[in-house]
Amino acid sequence: MIISIFLRHFKIYKGINYLPISEGVGFSSIIGENGCGKSSILEALDFCFNKKGATDWPINNEAKSDGISGDNFPFIVPVFLIHKNKLRKENKPDLEQYNNAKSLSDFLWRTTIKAKGKFYDDFYKHRDELSNIYDPEEYLLLFVGKKYNDPGVYFGSFHNQLTFINDKPHETYEDAELQKFFKGFYEYINSHYSYIYIPVETDVQTYTKLETQDMQKLMDKNIQREIEKAITSKTINQINKDLDKFVKEIEEVLEIYHYKGHFKNNLTMPDLVSKIIEAYFSIKVLNKKVENSKSIPVTELSSGEKRKALIDVAYSFLRKNNDRESNIILAIDEPEASLHISNCYEQFDKLLRISKDNHQILVSTHWYGFLPIITNGSATAVTKNAKNEVTFKFLNLYNYRENILHSRKLHKGPLPIDYNIKSYNDLVQSIIISVMQDNAYYWIVCEGQSEKIYFDHYFKSEIDQKNLRILPVGGFKEVKKIYSYLTTPIKDPDYKVIGKVYCLIDTDKERIEVSEYSKDKNLLFERLVIRKNESILVEVNNVLMNPPTEIEDCLDPTIFYHALQEFSNDYQTLWDLFAKKKQELEEKYSADFFDLTKKEKEIIKSFFDDHEGFNKILFAKKYVELAEKPFFKELNKLDWIEEIKIKLYK
Structure with missing residues (x-):
């Protein structure tokens, strides 16, 4: 996938700029105010993938004034992080290119070349962060770019340092020698990807025509090839034979005249294919199905609905077709453009789901409501200073809140934008408006990703049919923050609230007090706690605090037992526990599935806390995988889950 980009003299970017985009995960966002250069990054990548021969680059005006001749040329150099197994190497030409990729990657992982320019420091810092996550022996780090008005491949500021291309290491070389070594390399790397770019001004009717290049990328089908399969060469020959016969009959009547092709x-x-595409596909327009078997052409939808339709089309194709010839990189300018704020969350949620299916999503956006809820993604915050220079701040959204706190400590004075406040404001606005619609939404706000995995399973029908959304926000304090923001508008008698928000947290050892809490049918805040062998839900300020309870204590004991067994081979303490214990079949919840001592319960707790709590997510996935099997279907009912359903929809 693309992890960063070097830009020089492209639109707002004067001089050489290094902009990190990702740390190897599927969802990447570029945030910032208007005119700071967000969309320019996505457009530059479009030039690299889809406009390779273009000579009309939008070059920075100041650079034009200074002159772009000699060494002062514009360039675009994407940086890729690719697992070695993802590159083709079956035939000889591909194997040669693969070996070139390995040589380039070895150089880029290890080089310490330094010259004037902040971009070197930015690249090395990002590279060091990547090397802590990805093994350089397994992952290739590659530059594959273009410079302005040049057909060859370009490697940015390292272009003249790749001395491994000849038998004389550490000596200079001519560009022609480099281009000969890397002939076809640019095409080889880019052929593994399909880059689809949707600018803000995209016309939905034109874009969604089945014969367009981008739609064929989404479908992963080449319409020309599909038509050729239907026609066959035999059909073409027969058509030509019959028409030749027809023309000859006409010429016999004309006597001294005949028909001859130019x-x-x-x-x-190709003649027949082009005519079929023109006659068949050009007359078909995307329509949206509505009630009573009717439909509306997308041209008649509102601006927001048109924008939503673009994402819906991409979502449908990419979610249902993962067996693809190339990796999709879907880049979208402002997915929220023209949308009612109540629909922003759903728009981004679809993009997040696509990114989890091994596709890369790149968005530029003004809507920061997604920041607190992303557990696997990144944000590049781009700003422009008084000198028209572009600066950035890269945020890994897995530990977004810690990053924000760290940024405040490092930054002298206030941050250019308080992303934390703005992100919560955007998200809360979206929730508030969604619960006030006629077709209202319902929300469960929970602590973490593992809870979401369980709830996505247990509330599947409500999510599919009753507008339920599960929102993990990263701990009790964040749930409390969301609740606090929602309290005033949802409890305001002047607002007609139809939907509901249900906030749920675990029961910790320490006493919890939410000062602003009060009962409300549309905004609930409760805790999960074990009481006399029952999992019960109590109001958040309830005095009942014993025993400390987490969601893993309140699951089905049989499914819990079998899911935990799946991890025993990697954890000796779990293995020892299973060796001397038997499941208590009469127990109702997982907290008592063994007759465990306090010390034995600590063994299971330490397993869930391992890998900074990531084991909770792995376990939740395994639990749900087992719960969905027919054998466990009858066991798959939890009273407290059913109670939440009643409270949400009564």
Whole structure:
């Protein structure tokens, strides 16, 4: 996938700029105010993938004034992080390119070349962070770019340092020698990807025509090839034979005249394919299905609905077709453009789901409501200073809140934008408006990703049919913060609230007090706690605090037992526990599935806390995988889950 980009003299970017985009995960966002250069990054990548021969680059005006001749040329150099197994190497030409990729990657992982320019420091810092996550022996780090008005491959500021290309290491070389070594390399790397760029001004009717290049990328089908399969060469030959016969009959009548082609005398396959595309596909327009079997052409939808339709089309194709010839990189300018704020969350949620299916999503956006809820993604905050220079701040959204706190400590004075406040404001606005619609939404706000995995399973029908959304926000304090923000508008009698928000947290050892809490049918805040062998839900300020309870204590004991067994081979303490214990079949919840001592319970707790709590997520996935099997279907009911459903929809 693309992890960063070097830009020089492209639109707002004067001089050489290094902009990190990702740390190897599927969802990447570029945030910032208007005019700071967010969309320019996505557009630059479009030039690299889809406009390779273009000579009309939007070059920075100041650079034009200074002159772009000699060494002062514009360039675009994407940086890729690719697992070695993802590159083709089956035939000889591909194997040669693969070996070139390994040589380039070895150089880029290890080089310490330094010259004037902040971009070197930015690249090395990002590279060091990547090397802590990805093994350089397994992952290739590659530069594959273009410079302005040059057909060859370009490697940015390292272009003249790749001395491994000849037998004389540490000596200079001519560009022609480099281009010969890397002939076809640019095409080889880019052929593994399909880059789809949707600018803000995209016309939905034109874009969604089945014959367009981007739609064929989404479908992963080449319409020309599909038509050729239907027609076959035999059909073409028969058509030509019959038409030749027809023309000869006409010429016999004309006597001294005959028909002759200017360049050819027979129809070819491309002739027929182009006419079929023109006649068949060009007349078909995307329509949205509505009630009573009716439909509306997308041209008649509102601006927001048109924008939503673009994402819906991409979502449908990418979610249902993972067996693809190339990796999709979907880049979208402002997915929230023209949308009612109540629909922003759903728009981004779809993009997040696509990114989890091994596709890369790049968005530029003004809507920061997604920041607190992303557990696997990144944000590049781009700003422009008084000198028109572009600066950035890269945020890994897995530990977003810690990053914000760290940024405040390092930054002298206030941050250019308080992303934390703005992100919560955007998210809360979206929730508030969604619960006030006629077709209202319902929300469960929970602590973490593992809870979401369980709830996505247990509330599947409500999510599919009753507008339920599960929102993990990263701990009790964040749930409390969301609740606090929602309290005033949802409890305001002047607002007609139809939907509901249900906030749920675990029961910790320490006493919890939410001062602003009060009962409300549309905004609930409760805790999960074990009481006399029952999992019960109590109001958040309830005095009942014993025993400390987490969601893992309140699951089905049989499914819990079998899921935990799946991890025993990697954890000796768990293995020892299973060796001397038997499941208590009469127990109702997982907290008592063994007759465990306090010390034995600590063994299981330490397993869930391992890998900074990531084991909770792995376990939740395994639990749900087992719960969905027919054998466990009858066991798959939890009273407290059913109670939440009643409270949400009564």
